[in-house]
Amino acid sequence: MRIIFLAFFLLWGVEAIAAAVEVKNFDTPEQERVYNSLISELRCLVCQNQTIADSNADLAKDLRAQVYKMLQQGKSRQEVVDFMTQRYGDFVLYNPPMKAKTSLLWLAPLLFLVIGLLVAWTVVRKKRLATHSESTHDSAQSEEIRRLLEQGDDR
């Protein structure tokens, strides 16, 4: 029984590796570099949180083949990106261009940083004011206590 399980898991691994390796021949190392960077920047539209490099979905395979074919035909990186966005929109890009529509996407981190700094600043300021008033309060109180104690001594 244990042998069967072992064999099962080992073979499972083999299948996963076989699926992940795709043999593609490139004319130049430069072309291979462009191919690899492109497929890790294009979104697989079926499994939306993966790039087409990571995904084994049929469409991802087709799109990888398409990228490969276009590069083999001597198309530039930008031409491939344009081809994809013409068909699938900016959503296909993991690195979307800065446009009016995507400005919130790009500026939101900065916005949140500013909000965070403002909150931190007000909190710190409030704390400082609070400790300040507390200490004055304390000295007034101890003054009162001293006065009362002195009165007691008199009696």
Added chain:
Amino acid sequence: MLKFLTPLLIFAVLAIFLAIGLNLNPREIPSPFIDKPAPPFTLQTLDDPARTLSTADLKGQVWLLNVWASWCVSCRAEHPVLNRLAEQKLAVIIGLNYKDEPEDAKNWLARLGNPYDVSVLDMEGLTGIDWGVYGVPETFVIDKQGVVRYKHTGPVTDKDIETTFLPLLNTLQAE
């Protein structure tokens, strides 16, 4: 007072954003083809591979392009809806048989009924890429000038037909 209002306000803002997020459909990717000319194709027909149909042949007619395949489970759910739509003869319905075996496709239509005026073959899925297809079934509505006017991703339901397709097809036919 502010002490209680602040968390309440933060909660309200969060709740609003989460509610919007829950009601959005992440599968619904807006098609860049809306109001743009339909990507041209010339493809073999399913019935007779010797014959071809091209987008140019359909100029002057309002037509639907329904992307389907016999291996696609949602297409099966959608099929009776398309059959009913075809009976109304409001538009030409073209089937794009996507990455399928012609034999399987023919059997499927013989068994479940054929709502398509013509089905064309896209065995490699290349026309699918040209049309930005990412999930079968998908349905495009193309007007008389050959411009894509609407895209529906996923199976079309009777409700979609009633609320979206029928009014749209009627206005496009009147244009």
